[in-house]
Amino acid sequence: MSTLAIPETLSVILERKSVRTYTGQPVGEEHIKWILQAAMAAPAAVHKFPWKFIVIRDSEMLHYLAGGLPFAKMLAEAGTAIVVCVVPQEAFAGKTELAVIAGACASQNILLAAEALGLGAVWTALYPDPELMQFVRTELDIPDTVIPLNIIPVGYPSGKDKATAKYDAANIHWEEW
């Protein structure tokens, strides 16, 4: 029996779901700003922050990107998209691995902040697929030295998408492997 009152944050972490269907209601700019604040509150090695965020709200562009990205067909319906980019040269020791890790942590904060605000979001991957990265680079004028990690649609959830149980005690080792 649990004796621990579960903080709201834990509930949000556990209930967060990948949202792929949206109502179409536009997301307010204030919400987007909170989400970006959350993104930049992530950790990064030696406080070298290699992340950049492209916010896209133009309907024509969202439709165009959706047309070229097989796993991001819902971009236009969501109404807002955030492309999380990382610049390896700006990471500690110029390491791509550390840039990607910082970008992943920032992305996870985006997903959680959206959930906390009653919005929905989902990580649709660009990296490490060379073709998907190049398509987005070309369309959004992203330099070749920058890695577009993912494109995250953000919108009001339809309610159809549910969290799935992913806990597996077999993934836990005690004291050693």
Add this chain to the structure above:
Amino acid sequence: MSTLAIPETLSVILERKSVRTYTGQPVGEEHIKWILQAAMAAPAAVHKFPWKFIVIRDSEMLHYLAGGLPFAKMLAEAGTAIVVCVVPQEAFAGKTELAVIAGACASQNILLAAEALGLGAVWTALYPDPELMQFVRTELDIPDTVIPLNIIPVGYPSGKDKATAKYDAANIHWEEW
């Protein structure tokens, strides 16, 4: 002026800090289990979950690991450590990049869950440093096919460590790069 009431989760995300000094008070097993639940609630590409978690509470081992890891000297003081590992073969398409990203998202959930529970934690990196990874692999019997991503001390914070302001509007691009 903000018209938006900030959810607790957003406050936790924004106030989360890297905790490097601890009181020494032991962390209860229930807290560790919530933290591991949070870890496994992270997203992973195509629902292929490549993560494993080694929980270390043995004082002798924590001292030993602290001795070999220059950025993890506080392990013994924290009292608990979680080594986040990923198995590339278990990630979608066997891709190391996707394994590392999933492990990073799980790690970020660990850091946030600790903060939400009134505990402190900090990402001390092993990957991509070959020597640090090998030291931990050897000591904890981790197979060569597994990447030990980081070692995260978890304990009660001394109160000395504070969140730092990392928001920078220059990292945001609107509509295109």
